[in-house]
Amino acid sequence: MSTESAPQPNILRWMPRDTEQPDAERPDAEQSALWISASGAAMPKKVVAVDDSLTADDAYRLAAQGTALLWQGDYHNARQLLSAMARRLPVFSRLDGESVAQSFYRYRQGRTQRAKMLGRVLVPLAPGPVVPLRRAPDLKEAWLLAAGPVDEPSVAPLQDVLGAVGALEWRRNGLFIQELDAVIYPHYGTFAPVRSEYLGLLDSVELPSMELAFDIGTGTGVLAAILAKRGVKRIVATDSEAAAIACAQENLENLGLADTVEAVQINMFPEGKAPLVVCNPPWLPGTVNTMLDNAVYDPKSRMLKAFLSGLAKHLEPGGEGWLIISDLAEHLGLRSREELTGWIDAGGLEVKGTVETPARHPRSMDRSDPFFDARSKEITSLWRLGVKG
Structure with a gap:
């Protein structure tokens, strides 16, 4: 009988994106953290760690394939990457012969795909909570109000972080x-x-x-x-x-x-x-x-x-x-x-x-x-x- 414990469903696991060593020769290769989403987004199944060297084209290609990108570079660069990916998404337009309902259904499908794609850019969270990246803003008040405390190393969609910061402005003003x-x-x-x-x-x-x-x-x-x-x-x-x-x-x-x-x-x-x-x-x-x-x-x-x-x-x-x-x-x-x-x-x-x-x-x-x-x-x-x- 196996004594191995069942995998925890809210633990996100990922591998470094680039390495020349086989996984078996790198006992510390796999990393993990708690998955948190203030918006209730589902935990991605495949994640790679990336940094400022990743191009927007490569980011878009990986996200389109269903791979989530755990950002480990500069926070402002992560925001710029998100904007660059958004610009690469198809622009919606009505098609000849479509009913209004058909067009709107296709528009909604596009919005769903957009949310999924942009939701695949992730950032780490550390107790505080803080985003442990260069030039990251003070997130503490915004995240606590949106999602509660962070008690251990975690990962969240960048979109959730931006949403929490925006919501704090609504709540203040x-x-x-x-x-x-x-x-x-x-x-x-x-x-x-x-x-x-x-x-x-x-x-x-x-x-x-x-x-x-x-x-x-x-x-x-x-x-x-x-x-x-x-x-x-x-x-x-x-x-x-x-x-x-x-x-x-x-x-x-x-x-x-x-x-x-x-x-x-x-x-x-x-x-x-x-x-x-x-x-x-x-x-x-x-x-x-x-x-x-x-x-x-x-x-x-x-x-x-x-x-x-x-x-x-x-x-x-x-x-x-x-x-x-x-x-x-x-x-x-x-x-x-x-x-x-x-x-x-x-x-x-x-x-x-x-x-x-x-x-x-x-x-x-x-x-x-x-x-x-x-x-x-x-x-x-x-x-x-x-x-x-």
């Missing part, structure tokens, strides 16, 4: 919300509500009750905060992600609303019924490839369907469910209006009214965008839903 006349602070992996038009919709509709509301998929807590500012006495805000609940709790505390809004980690609805249930699900059906994709893409429209199928059970008599959603999926051919209204009907619901606003974000006005025609027609709506009589 915040985002001003006109409807709150205040700033909220998105956390790493929590979507920042930069498209303010949908927030204005929530602020424009007469409330069916001032007593209680549920906010489903709260994220930063911004919708719950707007409801609280409008005078709703008690709000239960739910989210399935612990990071989102922590973000919402911090924002609500900063806004002085922690006694009004209870943030609870739960999938979809809390216990009981409310006269108002609000949900702003991801607007596009599609596969999730990154943490932030969770706020944009809803695989097979699962969250949207779950909200519509479960809403009637959680509405008090005469109550309303407010669904905030864009029709971009319809213009892209990913979902029809008939499908949406069919799910509403199947949930035992009726439409009591809608309020709408056109898109005002930069991409809706960017004629160079391959999907400009669809984006320029986008309308965001708040659907007022009630239980069928």
Whole structure:
């Protein structure tokens, strides 16, 4: 019977890229470290150690073959390499004869491949945490907030490091919300509500009750905060992600609303019924490839369907469910209006009214965008839903 222990699934192993000695003659050749990914990326199966001598062409070729590159040179050179690899990726363009949906599906495939390719550039992390490379920035605060402590030598995607640093800037500077006349602070992996038009919709509709509301998929807590500012006495805000609940709790505390809004980690609805249930699900059906994709893409429209199928059970008599959603999926051919209204009907619901606003974000006005025609027609709506009589 073998006494050899099973391999640890989160230990990354690699070999030096260039050597003239056979592996068997180099007992110290294989190296290892703990795999960490703040974004939840899968651990690569093949890794080579590289440094500043690696050309962008060779890096691109290795990454295209599925090999991850553990950088051991200058940190700024690693960033430049990442940019050079990105420039070598194919540029997306629409093809003659393709439907909009086919084009968008192919575009998403390209974005997935891009994320995989660039995610194959890795950097070491040491306890601190620090990136033990020349000219590396002070990563400690950013990484601790994004992914927690590093207790032993580790390896992470460079993209995760850059994302953590960028998220720290969001968290420090915040985002001003006109409807709150205040700033909220998105956390790493929590979507920042930069498209303010949908927030204005929530602020424009007469409330069916001032007593209680549920906010489903709260994220930063911004919708719950707007409801609280409008005078709703008690709000239960739910989210399935612990990071989102922590973000919402911090924002609500900063806004002085922690006694009004209870943030609870739960999938979809809390216990009981409310006269108002609000949900702003991801607007596009599609596969999730990154943490932030969770706020944009809803695989097979699962969250949207779950909200519509479960809403009637959680509405008090005469109550309303407010669904905030864009029709971009319809213009892209990913979902029809008939499908949406069919799910509403199947949930035992009726439409009591809608309020709408056109898109005002930069991409809706960017004629160079391959999907400009669809984006320029986008309308965001708040659907007022009630239980069928």
